[in-house]
Amino acid sequence: MEIAPQLRFDVLASGISTVTRQLQHAPKTTPQAAPKPISQHPSPAHLWLRWSGHITGLAMLTAGCWAGISSQPASAQTPQEPVLDIGIVQRFGSKASDKLTLAPMSGDRLTVTFDSNGQRQSISTTSSVKLEITMQPLPEPAVTERVVLSTHRSFESAEDSANQWRSQGIEVEIAQPRQWQVWAKRETYRTPLLRQLLMQNLQANGAQTAFLDSQTQTQIPKATFLVNGYRFERDQFSITSGNSRTFVTVDSDESPERRLYAGSLRLQPNAYGTYTLVNPVPIETYLRGVVPHEIGLGAPRTTIEAQAILARTYALRNLRRFAIDNYQLCADTQCQVYRGLTGAASITDQAIATTRGKVLTYQNELVDALYSSTTGGITAPFSDVWNGPDRPYLRAVVDSTENVWDLSRQSLADEQNFRSFINRRDGFNEEGWDMFRWRVESTLDEIASDLKEYLTNRQSPLANFSQIQSLEVTKRSPAGRVQHMTVQTDRGVIELDKDEVLRALYAPNSTLFYLEPVYEELPQPPTLGSSSQPEAQAPTDSNSQTPQSLPPARILKGYAFVGGGLGHGVGMSQTGAYHLGDLGWSSDRILSFYYPGTQVKPLSGAITFWRDPSQPALPSADNTPAPSVLPAAEPSPSGEPSSLTPSPEASSTPAIASPNAP
Numbered sequence: 001m002e003i004a005p006q007l008r009f010d011v012l013a014s015g016i017s018t019v020t021r022q023l024q025h026a027p028k029t030t031p032q033a034a035p036k037p038i039s040q041h042p043s044p045a046h047l048w049l050r051w052s053g054h055i056t057g058l059a060m061l062t063a064g065c066w067a068g069i070s071s072q073p074a075s076a077q078t079p080q081e082p083v084l085d086i087g088i089v090q091r092f093g094s095k096a097s098d099k100l101t102l103a104p105m106s107g108d109r110l111t112v113t114f115d116s117n118g119q120r121q122s123i124s125t126t127s128s129v130k131l132e133i134t135m136q137p138l139p140e141p142a143v144t145e146r147v148v149l150s151t152h153r154s155f156e157s158a159e160d161s162a163n164q165w166r167s168q169g170i171e172v173e174i175a176q177p178r179q180w181q182v183w184a185k186r187e188t189y190r191t192p193l194l195r196q197l198l199m200q201n202l203q204a205n206g207a208q209t210a211f212l213d214s215q216t217q218t219q220i221p222k223a224t225f226l227v228n229g230y231r232f233e234r235d236q237f238s239i240t241s242g243n244s245r246t247f248v249t250v251d252s253d254e255s256p257e258r259r260l261y262a263g264s265l266r267l268q269p270n271a272y273g274t275y276t277l278v279n280p281v282p283i284e285t286y287l288r289g290v291v292p293h294e295i296g297l298g299a300p301r302t303t304i305e306a307q308a309i310l311a312r313t314y315a316l317r318n319l320r321r322f323a324i325d326n327y328q329l330c331a332d333t334q335c336q337v338y339r340g341l342t343g344a345a346s347i348t349d350q351a352i353a354t355t356r357g358k359v360l361t362y363q364n365e366l367v368d369a370l371y372s373s374t375t376g377g378i379t380a381p382f383s384d385v386w387n388g389p390d391r392p393y394l395r396a397v398v399d400s401t402e403n404v405w406d407l408s409r410q411s412l413a414d415e416q417n418f419r420s421f422i423n424r425r426d427g428f429n430e431e432g433w434d435m436f437r438w439r440v441e442s443t444l445d446e447i448a449s450d451l452k453e454y455l456t457n458r459q460s461p462l463a464n465f466s467q468i469q470s471l472e473v474t475k476r477s478p479a480g481r482v483q484h485m486t487v488q489t490d491r492g493v494i495e496l497d498k499d500e501v502l503r504a505l506y507a508p509n510s511t512l513f514y515l516e517p518v519y520e521e522l523p524q525p526p527t528l529g530s531s532s533q534p535e536a537q538a539p540t541d542s543n544s545q546t547p548q549s550l551p552p553a554r555i556l557k558g559y560a561f562v563g564g565g566l567g568h569g570v571g572m573s574q575t576g577a578y579h580l581g582d583l584g585w586s587s588d589r590i591l592s593f594y595y596p597g598t599q600v601k602p603l604s605g606a607i608t609f610w611r612d613p614s615q616p617a618l619p620s621a622d623n624t625p626a627p628s629v630l631p632a633a634e635p636s637p638s639g640e641p642s643s644l645t646p647s648p649e650a651s652s653t654p655a656i657a658s659p660n661a662p
Helices: 010-022 155-167 192-204 283-288 291-295 301-317 346-354 415-422 444-457 500-504 574-582 587-594
Strands: 083-092 099-104 110-116 119-125 129-152 172-175 180-184 211-227 230-233 237-241 245-251 257-262 265-269 275-282 358-362 438-443 468-476 482-489 492-497 513-521 554-563 599-602
Touching (some): 083 245, 129 192, 155 172, 155 180, 275 283, 283 301, 291 301, 291 346, 291 574, 301 346, 301 358, 301 574, 438 444, 444 468, 444 500, 492 500, 574 587
Antiparallel strands (some): 083 275, 110 119, 110 237, 129 180, 172 180, 265 275, 358 599, 468 482, 482 492, 513 554
């Protein structure tokens, strides 16, 4: 994100209240309203604070952790089984043909609970419940409009960008309509004039990533459910079963996916005019649907235990991701792959039970438990991949138990050193895995197509370029990751930083690569002197009597991306952890290797779940980190990437590491 140092939105900061009062009765195009679930939820910023169990004290985490939240830390009793809200089907209603089928297990029944004229109503059935979409025509076209301040490949970069915008006096919220975006807060900038004022200030101060996203709608999707032969149209409702087990089938034109989920289900609106099917589920049950799909069933026992600890830690630290949509985590590689009880296995269940309640901490705070499928032989510091402050435990670690490379003497920021490193294959923990080393060629046309799509989504004026002239890596980190890359086009230079390289280009599997131009040789012109005319003489070399050849003619055809790893490369390498487990390393030792200085601890109210890494830790009276509180769960209305990705059946290979998608 490029923001001029002097960027201060004084007119918005000082005059917004006055302007708002003047516009109270003005016509306006209102953005999609924030969803209001059936039960009374707290505000989006507090939504993730809900847990199961009984809590004493104020349900807040660390004081000052969250933007717009200011409170003192409080102590609480730790619940035994925290409950997470997982969005298992996102953006339901994006297509009019979207359909879901919910079914009970044999001998059980489903209960659908919803509001009807202000009264709570429930319907039970032993059959399936069908969820469908009807497109409701609007009496007149409606404009939905929002200010998109920046667009990102990952939540981590979006969150850092959001912090920068806040520091400039702009109220923001993080969204994921498809890609991660930072929006100007819709409630604050709720009228067309306020959004225009904001855009004028942004443009006047040189902000290059912001744009006004306007969409005109003539119809909107409305959710319906069919139960016992009756059809109901409701924006939100819950589904429970007697044994807390429900089959969910996503109907598609290809092959329907049927999965079994524990806990309850809830359909609710999101911020994009569609719906989310949310699965409130206890965390230890949630892990049964994560661990087998993230690490594979063929992993060594201690490797699976390490994955279970990381998955638990990651979930608890990242409950803020979908505050805008009133749930906490997604079920794909933008969070962690979660497939309910489908694919749960005894070997992973045992690892989850063995590590029950254990989390990875640094100075009594949950770590940013990022992991990836394959590092390429060296893990990446946080700031090598995303913007934002480094985490002291996420540093460059050569992924080997042998002395294969000395970073202190051979920095991978040096291009020659880096190429030597990538061309070395022996002695690494990931040795023998397909994605440890790779070479992918991409033509100029393919690269151009990727870039045009990327730039169009960003509404960049460079999106209309016609020709790519060259690609160049202009800066890489001491751990070898590409930090800055330029693409020369006939319309100007396109600059790509860090993980945006992977968002803009399809070919590389990670940012650990170098470029090799690929040329196509043109037909060789006749050598001078080969003409049928005898008087034509080719020039000769002064030291020989042979004719001197002309240099071969060639044109740039594309580039080869030569590198290693799959995904961001931050934190534990899942394939590397296979090797360490085979060596007999314990789960604690594996985690200490990839996250130096950390400790495995039992979950307790004394552990801080999340703190803005740019802010110093808040010491408590005894100089230990301030405790955070595990919030209580709200009861349900009923009272209660890649070829490496394993199938629900037994697998011996890890998935693409979810936090976050490569």
